[in-house]
Amino acid sequence: xxxxxxxxxxxxxxxxxxxxxxxxxxxxxxxxxxxxxxxxxxxxxxxxxxxxxxxxxxxxxxxxxxxxxxxxxxxxxxxxxxxxxxxxxxxxxxxxxxxxxxxxxxxxxxxxxxxxxxxxxxxxxxxxxxxxxxxxxxxxxxxxxxxxxxxxxxxxxxxxxxxxxxxxxxxxxxxxxxxxxxxxxxxxxxxxxxxxx
Amino acid sequence: xxxxxxxxxxxxxxxxxxxxxxxxxxxxxxxxxxxxxxxxxxxxxxxxxxxxxxxxxxxxxxxxxxxxxxxxxxxxxxxxxxxxxxxxxxxxxxxxxxxxxxxxxxxxxxxxxxxxxxxxxxxxxxxxxxxxxxxxxxxxxxxxxxxxxxxxxxxxxxxxxxxxxxxxxxxxxxxxxxxxxxxxxxxxxxxxxxxxxxxxxxxxxxxxxxxxxxxxxxxxxxxxxxxxxxxxxxxxxxxxxxxxxxxxxxxxxxxxx
Numbered sequence: 001x002x003x004x005x006x007x008x009x010x011x012x013x014x015x016x017x018x019x020x021x022x023x024x025x026x027x028x029x030x031x032x033x034x035x036x037x038x039x040x041x042x043x044x045x046x047x048x049x050x051x052x053x054x055x056x057x058x059x060x061x062x063x064x065x066x067x068x069x070x071x072x073x074x075x076x077x078x079x080x081x082x083x084x085x086x087x088x089x090x091x092x093x094x095x096x097x098x099x100x101x102x103x104x105x106x107x108x109x110x111x112x113x114x115x116x117x118x119x120x121x122x123x124x125x126x127x128x129x130x131x132x133x134x135x136x137x138x139x140x141x142x143x144x145x146x147x148x149x150x151x152x153x154x155x156x157x158x159x160x161x162x163x164x165x166x167x168x169x170x171x172x173x174x175x176x177x178x179x180x181x182x183x184x185x186x187x188x189x190x191x192x193x194x195x196x197x
Numbered sequence: 198x199x200x201x202x203x204x205x206x207x208x209x210x211x212x213x214x215x216x217x218x219x220x221x222x223x224x225x226x227x228x229x230x231x232x233x234x235x236x237x238x239x240x241x242x243x244x245x246x247x248x249x250x251x252x253x254x255x256x257x258x259x260x261x262x263x264x265x266x267x268x269x270x271x272x273x274x275x276x277x278x279x280x281x282x283x284x285x286x287x288x289x290x291x292x293x294x295x296x297x298x299x300x301x302x303x304x305x306x307x308x309x310x311x312x313x314x315x316x317x318x319x320x321x322x323x324x325x326x327x328x329x330x331x332x333x334x335x336x337x338x339x340x341x342x343x344x345x346x347x348x349x350x351x352x353x354x355x356x357x358x359x360x361x362x363x364x365x366x367x368x369x370x371x372x373x374x375x376x377x378x379x380x381x382x383x384x385x386x387x388x389x390x391x392x393x394x395x396x397x398x399x400x401x402x403x404x405x406x407x408x409x410x411x412x413x414x415x416x417x418x419x420x421x422x423x424x425x426x427x428x429x430x431x432x433x434x435x436x437x438x439x440x441x442x443x444x445x446x447x448x449x450x451x452x453x454x
Binding site: 010014015018019022031032035036039040043106109110112113115116119132135136137138163166167170173174 | 206209211212214215216217218219220221222223224225228229231232233235236239440
């Protein structure tokens with residue numbers, strides 16, 4: 001029987017845990033603490049884990065529990081939800097944090113990820129979960145059904161809904177971006193007179 | 198990736214970009230290092246002899262391979278935590294062990310490790326960490342201002358930014374060694390390493406909190422209660438929400454008359 005240490009678990013699934021917590025509402029400021037909580041749970045429960053369940057499934061369950069507790073501790077939640085105007089601003093070239101032509105930078109990736117999270121948030125919990133596991137984590141419908149505890153048919157229907165919502169959201173982002181680029185300069189009122197800026 | 202009952206989509210550029218960002222999102226090396234440093238310190242125990250960690254049993258070597266396949270975002274240094282009550286911790290400095298990402302065919306860290314029909318294991322009940330205490334503004338620790346030497350005329354000051362990753366690796370190595378020394382019962386050696394780390398990296402560095410906590414524990418072992426207690430009280434005042442609070446508080450309480 002092969003032995004697997006906490007180190008192995010973290011090496012293989014640290015990023016998965018990080019992403020899962022972010023998708024479940026932990027802000028960038030909170031996610032490190034959330035990861036620590038998850039792995040402290042893993043630490044405490046290693047003795048109980050006997051390999052019957054998929055490690056991924058187990059970690060996912062722990063992540064959901066930690067995220068749920070986190071949301072309930074409202075005073076600790078420092079997340080600021082992004083409104084549609086902010087989404088448009090982020091989608092615009094050079095918009096959002098980390099403005100500048102650095103498309104491959106970490107900041108740019110984080111900006112895209114934040115935008116993705118915003119779109120996921122508009123899907124509703126059920127479709128969001130299925131969409132994320134299928135499109136981001138690469139799980140099959142069968143695996144998702146086992147992980148979430150729903151029939152495979154429900155996985156498929158939720159995924160269809162979620163994909164459509166994602167597609168619609170991306171269209172809105174592009175429309176907002178086009179509008180921002182095409183908008184004429186706004187008149188600037190100065191001393192009661194209007195001066196075209 | 199197999200798609201049971203679902204078809205692959207033909208995404209637009211924006212859609213594909215966002216999904217790619219969602220797939221690759223994860224902590225930076227520094228973020229990973231911070232999590233591990235705190236996790237390691239939170240799980241370390243002192244006093245008892247350090248023992249081998251409890252290993253997580255996994256049924257098949259295939260799973261281990263699948264896990265290794267997902268190790269594309271590795272931490273710069275890692276921890277092997279030993280668990281179960283009275284467990285201990287072994288820290289390793291694995292820069293040399295950083296394994297290359299195996300099996301490029303895997304779409305994600307998770308797809309290979311999922312059982313066809315796994316039973317969901319309920320998470321332990323006690324997930325909530327202790328609530329952070331409320332602290333009045335007046336009770337907050339005072340800001341300590343590091344003395345800034347004024348440069349003499351003609352002195353050339355290097356403006357090159359420090360290599361933060363290598364600094365963090367070196368800082369963590371010292372904390373790691375101090376922790377192991379403490380685990381072996383070598384309090385003086387632990388203190389020497391902690392002083393070295395503090396002298397090199399200072400109070401504003403990333404692992405200052407860890408060094409302070411270990412210092413209290415090492416002082417309790419080597420110099421008795423009074424010194425450890427004083428340092429411990431200062432630590433509790435400076436880090437009221439620290440994960441090491443309980444351990445440090447224990448040292449302080451033990452030294453109270």
